[in-house]
Amino acid sequence: MYFLRRIRYAFAIPWQRTLYIMFIAQLMTAIGFSSIWPFFPLYVNELGSSTGMSLELLAGLVFSAQAFTMMIASPVWGNLADRYGRKLMVERAMFGGSAILLLMGFVQSAEQLVILRAIQGLITGKIAAANALGGSVAPHEHAGYGMGLLQVGQGTGVALGPIIGGVIADRWGYSATFYVTAVLLLLGGRLVFFGVQEHFKPRPAGAKGQAGLRAAWREIYSFAGVPVTFVLQFFSQLGFNLLAPILPLFIPTLLGPAQEINTFTGLVVGINAAAATISSLFFGP
Template identity: 25%
Template sequence: MSSVYWQRNLAICFFGSFINIVAMTLLLPFLPIYIEQLGVEGHAQIVQWSGIAYGATFLSAALVAPLWGRLADRYGSKQNLIRASLGMVVSMALIGLAQNVWQLVLLRFLVGLAGGYTSGSYVIVAAQTPKDRSAWALGTLASGIMAGSLVGPLIGGVLPAVLDIRSIFFLASACIFLNFLATCLFVREEKRVAPARTNSTSLPATDAGLSNNQRTVVFSMLATASLLMVANMSIEPIITVYVQQLVEAAGSVTFYAGLTMSAAALGSIISAPRLGKIADRIGGLKVVAASLALAGLLLIPQAFVSDIWQLIALRFYMGLALGGLLPCVTALIRHNVDDRSVGRMLGYSTSAQYAGQVLGPVAGGFFAGHIGIRSVFIATCVLLLGCALWIGQLSVQQRRKALCDKLPVDV
């Protein structure tokens, strides 16, 4: 059922998601520096704590995402958005008051528990928008989220030169508070009629209407979503430390780190719709396999760059390669499950991504601290190429099966 307020809801959710993602990502360029200010010494310890602190948010988010989803179904999506925005206001301000690295990790964990504004925005926009405009509305919302991922590291790279790091967190909290007020005052949610309960709801989501072939594709995409986040997040938290080795001027490290992170986001924004169109034409599995392979190969020169601009260019090209992966993964899941299972399976996809966002920073910090930063790029390359080979084989199997299904039966 659509709402007469859907355009206003979309506008509020667009800017609200943008602000929340900016607040979540602006700390990336200066996170290792903040950890050092909190008393952590030594290169290995700094990169490891950077990975742990960054991954803590996604660990807690993965644990509570199903709970927030059920509560949103019961009490409404607007209440969920209000809860998430208010929780972010409090938790971001508290991060600016952290006195040691353990408190920082705990507060980053709290961010994941309290957050969920962007996922809640997807729910309310999808539910309240007319069906013939829902694809455009969700695409618009996604562009706001990706723009936040682009702008956040850029702002985080510039602000430490003009503001104390603790003040940056207070500023972010104040911006999210404006989002909280806008959500309370302007978002309107029309009540939905609860569907009648049937015996089918007791079926496990993975078995409801799925053939063996569909189940293979769905679980492969869930694993791909998780591995993609492992690959991306294993590198993001240590970019600043890597940039320190490439930039002579210490005062410009956070600026170049933010520029490096934003380059990948810009590449993804540019390529996502184009890769989606290609996937519609030639098949999603082919695009996923090719994108993973290209991204894996691009990681090799990143491990051996000698100039910051080489790293920025390569991160941009990697963003181009990876931009359409998550939309393709989502589309493949939707195409291989029935209507009763779509929401649950997409929820599992979100949980798989969160799991990757937890494992990636921790693994990247471990490799960087004990073996060296360049080893993170090589290990991630091997991971992506292995996944590309796996998805490529699956694509070949699916194509062979499709051809066999078309052959006449010899009777």
């Protein structure tokens, strides 16, 4: 009873209710996205190429196409978030991502998958949008708690998703993982749409902070330590993503033909994500 009273009390406070709803949505989205990405190279192998391109190259393009288009689109979505609100951007990412992921379950070639991944990068970007919304609704003195809660949701989902996705892929095929992910994003989007309240006030025209992308980058890099952190983060992500297209293809070579390849792949990736999440609690993200 005490636990239920605590939950009821927490949900009675608007900003806490928004954060907890965002936590659930973040968890669902992270489970969904992470349940498919470790298996893209295996899915590419199953689909085959319609143009004769190398499957290894296509496996790499499946990852890089989404990252490249997201890099281009993110500043645009950030600008629109400042004009029209963060909640709208979260809904755009979740509903748009749900539609694209559903289509991925119906593709007939690896080239079609690469195209949809590029489109996914253009319209998603859920993590940044959710963090911006969570940071904007929490009072200043609770901003750290709010961001930490969303990071826990993200990390937990990334740890659980590959294992869940591996089991689904082994039981019902790769297409089923895309259908499940699409449903998770759709439900998360509806949760945000109906449950989150954002009292957004757009910046006045000509207000400070709208000086343009180049000026914004200069301001960011003027802070001590940011350039070094950026370089370290770049090489950290580069090292991880060099392995991402290859690891799922390497693991089957260690297993027998009768073993559940996707479940083992998901377990390896999930354990890695869980270890990273736990270590961040002690050493920082």
